[in-house]
Amino acid sequence: MKKPLIIDCHGHYTTAPKALEEWRNRQIANLNTPELGPRASDLKISDDELRESIETNQLRLMRERGSDLTIFSPRASFMAHHIGNFETSATWAAICNELCYRVSRLFPDNFIGAAMLPQSPGVDPATCIPELERCVKEYGMVGINLNPDPSGGHWTSPPLSDRHWYPIYEKMVEYDIPAMIHVSTSCNPCFHTTGAHYLNADTTAFMQCLTSDLFKDFPTLKFLIPHGGGAVPYHWGRFRGLAQEMKKPLLEEHLLNNIYFDTCVYHQPGIDLLAKVIPTKNVLFASEMIGAVRGIDPETGHYYDDTRRYIEAAALSDEDRFQIFEGNARRVFTRLDAALTQKGQ
Numbered sequence: 067m068k069k070p071l072i073i074d075c076h077g078h079y080t081t082a083p084k085a086l087e088e089w090r091n092r093q094i095a096n097l098n099t100p101e102l103g104p105r106a107s108d109l110k111i112s113d114d115e116l117r118e119s120i121e122t123n124q125l126r127l128m129r130e131r132g133s134d135l136t137i138f139s140p141r142a143s144f145m146a147h148h149i150g151n152f153e154t155s156a157t158w159a160a161i162c163n164e165l166c167y168r169v170s171r172l173f174p175d176n177f178i179g180a181a182m183l184p185q186s187p188g189v190d191p192a193t194c195i196p197e198l199e200r201c202v203k204e205y206g207m208v209g210i211n212l213n214p215d216p217s218g219g220h221w222t223s224p225p226l227s228d229r230h231w232y233p234i235y236e237k238m239v240e241y242d243i244p245a246m247i248h249v250s251t252s253c254n255p256c257f258h259t260t261g262a263h264y265l266n267a268d269t270t271a272f273m274q275c276l277t278s279d280l281f282k283d284f285p286t287l288k289f290l291i292p293h294g295g296g297a298v299p300y301h302w303g304r305f306r307g308l309a310q311e312m313k314k315p316l317l318e319e320h321l322l323n324n325i326y327f328d329t330c331v332y333h334q335p336g337i338d339l340l341a342k343v344i345p346t347k348n349v350l351f352a353s354e355m356i357g358a359v360r361g362i363d364p365e366t367g368h369y370y371d372d373t374r375r376y377i378e379a380a381a382l383s384d385e386d387r388f389q390i391f392e393g394n395a396r397r398v399f400t401r402l403d404a405a406l407t408q409k410g411q
Contacts, residue, residue, distance in 0.1 A: 067388060072351065074351060077124065081123040085111050111165065117172055128355075163207070178402060187217045187222055189216075210245050239286055244326075245288070245290070251263075264358070265293055265296040329351050330353060330371075337377065
């Protein structure tokens, strides 16, 4: 069996040059006086700065850990869709997406882009379509990040099953791109951003799909739920039972032709549970390296987010590992598969 290409489907540009954060801080400071700037053109980041930020961080760790290619999107916590209005988000998303595109051009064998959308609370998601199309058509991006809660922890948007979201889904189906369902910073003090809000959202997104018939309307729609699916694998029996009480089909039929889970789970027992409960065809390798959990586990001596180690140690066949590392990503991200095939990979 051929050695798999190790495709990490969940990477964020968390190490962007400081100038990006400084520009954002100026934008936020002038929300009520946008005429004072900054303009997008005021941000100056050279290719050399981009190279240094990647070579000393993500690319270094990819080489050390044996990862080949990362699907790379803007920093999730920086999306902060609750800040400002649509114009605020539109300018910010365009800047962040362009930086990820530039990284993918500088390191075409190691990174390929996924887009942040310019969402804003209470604004029709259809306003995101021009940026989505630009990123797919001009930047060759292979997926999007869709925030089910642009309010930042207050959950003011309709559920993902609502027709509110259909304009995005129609474009996803048209371009055959999946969405990673990923929230951003929590501005609700009840919910810690990465320890509660992210995992709450993963679980909530799954349940919103379970209670609906969304995939009857969009049978080819694809959602990737990150962080191992939040509470979903651990409470699989609960979700099966709830679906049964609601007279829904078996989850394998109802959801698992459309919903996938990544491996951003930072201990061996968690990965073992994920691999045992969720069908292999629905699990995609990911690490979200240099993300929420950056330290070394004192019990193992290895970085928590070195998730390849967990997949290698799990009770999986070689074929299962191949699918998790490469096969499933190419099947879910068809534009990624096309790009790799064009390169002879």
